[in-house]
Amino acid sequence: MDKLYAQLDTYYPLPEPARSAFFSAWKPFFYEKGQFIVPEGRVSHYLGYVVKGVVRIFYVKHDREITEWLALDNSFFFSIRSFLERVPTHLRIHALEDCELRAIHHDDLMQLCDQYHAVEKLFRRMVSTSLLLSQVRLEALQFETAQQRYERLMRDRPDMLQRVPLGYIASFLGITQETLSRIRAKS
Amino acid sequence: MDKLYAQLDTYYPLPEPARSAFFSAWKPFFYEKGQFIVPEGRVSHYLGYVVKGVVRIFYVKHDREITEWLALDNSFFFSIRSFLERVPTHLRIHALEDCELRAIHHDDLMQLCDQYHAVEKLFRRMVSTSLLLSQVRLEALQFETAQQRYERLMRDRPDMLQRVPLGYIASFLGITQETLSRIRAKS
DNA sequence: ATTTTTATTTGACAAATGTCAAAACGAGCA
DNA sequence: TGCTCGTTTTGACATTTGTCAAATAAAAAT
Numbered sequence A, B: 001m002d003k004l005y006a007q008l009d010t011y012y013p014l015p016e017p018a019r020s021a022f023f024s025a026w027k028p029f030f031y032e033k034g035q036f037i038v039p040e041g042r043v044s045h046y047l048g049y050v051v052k053g054v055v056r057i058f059y060v061k062h063d064r065e066i067t068e069w070l071a072l073d074n075s076f077f078f079s080i081r082s083f084l085e086r087v088p089t090h091l092r093i094h095a096l097e098d099c100e101l102r103a104i105h106h107d108d109l110m111q112l113c114d115q116y117h118a119v120e121k122l123f124r125r126m127v128s129t130s131l132l133l134s135q136v137r138l139e140a141l142q143f144e145t146a147q148q149r150y151e152r153l154m155r156d157r158p159d160m161l162q163r164v165p166l167g168y169i170a171s172f173l174g175i176t177q178e179t180l181s182r183i184r185a186k187s
Numbered sequence C: 001a002t003t004t005t006t007a008t009t010t011g012a013c014a015a016a017t018g019t020c021a022a023a024a025c026g027a028g029c030a
Numbered sequence D: 001t002g003c004t005c006g007t008t009t010t011g012a013c014a015t016t017t018g019t020c021a022a023a024t025a026a027a028a029a030t
Helices: A003-012 A018-025 A080-085 A106-115 A117-143 A148-154 A159-161 A166-173 A177-186 B002-011 B017-024 B078-083 B106-115 B117-143 B146-156 B158-163 B166-173 B176-187
Strands: A027-031 A037-038 A046-052 A056-062 A064-071 A075-077 A092-095 A099-105 B027-031 B037-039 B046-052 B053-061 B064-071 B075-077 B092-095 B097-105
Touching: A003 A018, A003 A046, A018 A075, A018 A117, A027 A159, A046 A106, A056 A166, A064 A075, A064 A159, A064 A166, A080 B117, A099 A106, A106 A117, A106 B037, A117 A148, A117 A177, A117 B064, A117 B078, A117 B117, A148 A166, A148 A177, A159 A166, A166 A177, A177 B064, B002 B017, B002 B046, B002 B117, B017 B106, B046 B106, B053 B166, B064 B166, B097 B106, B106 B117, B106 B176, B117 B146, B146 B158, B146 B166, B146 B176, B158 B166
Parallel strands: none
Antiparallel strands: A027 A099, A037 A092, A046 A075, A046 A099, A056 A064, A056 A092, B027 B097, B037 B092, B046 B075, B046 B097, B053 B064, B053 B092
């Protein structure tokens, strides 16, 4: 989990004592493969980080599971709307592998944001980065074919293909499993 | 432009003197219909707000214009990646109608963020809201049909259909103009 | 090693959307 | 009024992607 600290530092290097206070607010959590980290309908109180494992965020629409986010080792995850607006989420979060996590509670984060300007700045930059990523994905979804989106994923996150069942990846890309399978067959 | 101030207040009500300093950093700009506000390849230095008029953000891909954002009266616009990361943009921003704008320069905003914790907080919340909107659009694009996306737009922003040519709206929805025309014919 | 379960691929067909070309429409202007 | 330009619609057809059902393949459990 040193990597977590390193990653947080890249957003904004906090001066003491904000740094210690902020870092120690991230608590460890462990989940076994298949367990739910957040069930549907609850408010998601934590901003999470995967130290080791795979976390999947999905929702169900017309009896079908749609993967919204996949977080592998050393990446962040959270139910954006629920965490930011404190409303019950339509998303479910679960562990695809045994997971070692770190997470910070919304209350703690807000308190630290109020207390330390530097934490507020760091968090602002984290949110900015999320926005950036969301925007890139939006553009891809808006004007790339399924094939192009798959190729982009292979390029950007080849490890994901090794560790995540294709059915989940398909809906993450906005297509059905069958279509993904045929795209793969062609290449 | 009083509405701008009111809208900024909803993100976070600033105490003086931050409030005056922040508000007066928003400068007025005027563009005529058809003029470019930001041409392609430049760094987009401003976070903009439309007091009156229509602003369109688009990019060109395979000789085709793809609308990424449409801002009507009383709404914000910016080239997300360029503004946040200070890199040249692939987007172009232009005025679809005569426009009265207000905009704040990145340098000024950052300076105010450094100087006033409260401005930092307000901006953090603005970015959070953008992220939220981006996420909603992402979900729509990922798992709604073109028809559903059009109906959603009619519901959420009926004024847009009156003031923006359908070709632009089509690519904003991620479809071709012909498809949009056929969807409309059915209803 | 065998069975059971889960994940992935394949086939046949349907539905949605894209492409290109042409026609119809509408606003502004001579 | 009639012309011109830009916008919107329509037609014919191609392509992409989805749907449902079944067949394989791979992984997990016994």
